[in-house]
Amino acid sequence: MGDAARALGERWLLVRRAERIDIECVVRGYLSGSAWAEYRGAGTVAGEPLPPGLAESTRFDRPLFTPAIKAESGHDENISRASLASIVGSERAQRLEALSLELYAAGASHAASRGLILADTKFEFGEVDGGLILIDELLTPDSSRYWPADRYQPGGPQPSFDKQFLRDFLESSGWNKEPPPPALPEAVIDGTAARYQEALRRLTS
Numbered sequence: 001m002g003d004a005a006r007a008l009g010e011r012w013l014l015v016r017r018a019e020r021i022d023i024e025c026v027v028r029g030y031l032s033g034s035a036w037a038e039y040r041g042a043g044t045v046a047g048e049p050l051p052p053g054l055a056e057s058t059r060f061d062r063p064l065f066t067p068a069i070k071a072e073s074g075h076d077e078n079i080s081r082a083s084l085a086s087i088v089g090s091e092r093a094q095r096l097e098a099l100s101l102e103l104y105a106a107g108a109s110h111a112a113s114r115g116l117i118l119a120d121t122k123f124e125f126g127e128v129d130g131g132l133i134l135i136d137e138l139l140t141p142d143s144s145r146y147w148p149a150d151r152y153q154p155g156g157p158q159p160s161f162d163k164q165f166l167r168d169f170l171e172s173s174g175w176n177k178e179p180p181p182p183a184l185p186e187a188v189i190d191g192t193a194a195r196y197q198e199a200l201r202r203l204t205s
Helices: 003-007 033-042 081-088 090-113 164-172 186-204
Strands: 023-030 059-065 116-128 131-135 144-148
Touching (some): 090 116
Antiparallel strands (some): 116 131
């Protein structure tokens, strides 16, 4: 046994090779990000209509499952639940939706107990021996939006502990979203890291 294993107290991590399902299983509790952009333009989120007159960062009556197609290049594309069913089959689509909503509910409940709002997050699944398993990162600030609950105010963007700070810089830089990306100023790097660290501190304290 190596020194690294002994340093971990002889704890082991089981790794299994999964057949990845090329779908981003996104759950949104609030109208923000790309969902807000789509709603402003078409009155829909992931191709499905929402009531008119909603404000940015509005809390949904119930979380929405809004899948997206994983892209090898460029940005993932939101798709409807009907499109998801046509890609992976109705039974698997229903299972992915149910699991995603269940995981989101657990994550949102934990975040709330730490004074945070889990505005949205994404999950990825794979298949092993005919069954679905969760793969990739889970409820991190890199795959989720976390807002401080005591500062929540619908009607505009929210302060956050995630990569929105980095996104805002890239949007304001004039980058055309094709490689190479612009160099990041030290303040953007430090500001993003500080937000991730604060999310970690709050979620694990």
